Amino acid sequence: MKKKTAYIIGNGPSLANENMSLLKDKITMSFNRAFIAYEDWGFDPTYYLAIDGNTMRGMHKDVNELIDKSNIERFFLLNIEDNPAHGYVDELFTKADNVTFITNSGTHVINDGTPPVTQAYEMDKNNVVLPVAPNSGMTGLAILRMLGYNEIAFIGQDARYIDDAIYRNGSIEKISREYRSSEDNDQNHFRSDYFGKGMIFGKPNQDDIINLWSTASPWIHEQS
Structure with a gap:
């Protein structure tokens, strides 16, 4: 099988020590407020993902500007209209050909034994339905697998948080x-x-995130 490689750029502290210019011509995905560093990196990522309602509401104007002006090929934005407490977030964002809204098909259960990347999904150009894990890196991994990438590397995905x-x-x-x-x-x-x-922003949930990656770890290693 021919390798199709992508890089997931996390937002952990370790990212500050990396030479991001090495990823300029690679297929990349970044998350949330990473856009504050795009100018420093010298490139826009290939894909952009946001799944946290709190963060999305606070940065929707910035994301709309990215949709309008950046070189990002596709945006994946969580549609959380099924949660009245969060409002209708998809209405805050520009609907465009390069925007795909994510509908959560069910709450992902931490340590339920089934990595979300293996669960069923439906996807077309502007909509994708899948169980959304409470972590951008894991959800990004699932989406990149759906897009056909079979070699996925992580950078800055620390999974460590202090309250x-x-x-x-x-x-x-x-x-x-x-x-x-x-x-x-x-x-x-x-x-x-x-x-x-x-x-x-939401209160950090380090234990849940570590448990989530622990659950998915065997499946991830099987793919390598």
């Missing part, structure tokens, strides 16, 4: 399980302004 309320010294406002930051002092991502001043 922001512990280290941000009073610069975090708690809103249920969500946080609002009043300063650019994010240590969980590759830039301090990633979830910086004015951003609303």
Whole structure:
């Protein structure tokens, strides 16, 4: 089988130590607020993914500008209209030929023994239906597999988080399980302004994310 390679660019602190120019001519996927670094990287990724409703609401104007002006070939954006508490997020985003909305076909159960990348899906140009894992890297892996990539590498996918309320010294406002930051002092991502001043984001869930990757690990190794 001919190799079809793609690179998933995570947003962990380790990404700050990487020479991103090496990926300029590669097939890549990035997530969420990674766009704050595209100019520094010197390229736009091939694919862009956003699945977190809190983050999506706070950055929808930026994403719409990317849809209109960037070189990104395709956007994958979670459609969460089935959750009234989050509003109708798909209506916040530009509907365009290069935008595919993701419909969650069911809550993915952590450690249920079935990696989401092996579960059934439906996909056309502007819509995809699949069980959405609560992690961009895992969902990105599933989508890239659907697109036919059979060699997928990760960079900056640290899967390690510190509860922001512990280290941000009073610069975090708690809103249920969500946080609002009043300063650019994010240590969980590759830039301090990633979830910086004015951003609303979900409370980190390191244990769940590690369990998720542990569940998928045997399947991932079988593909290599």
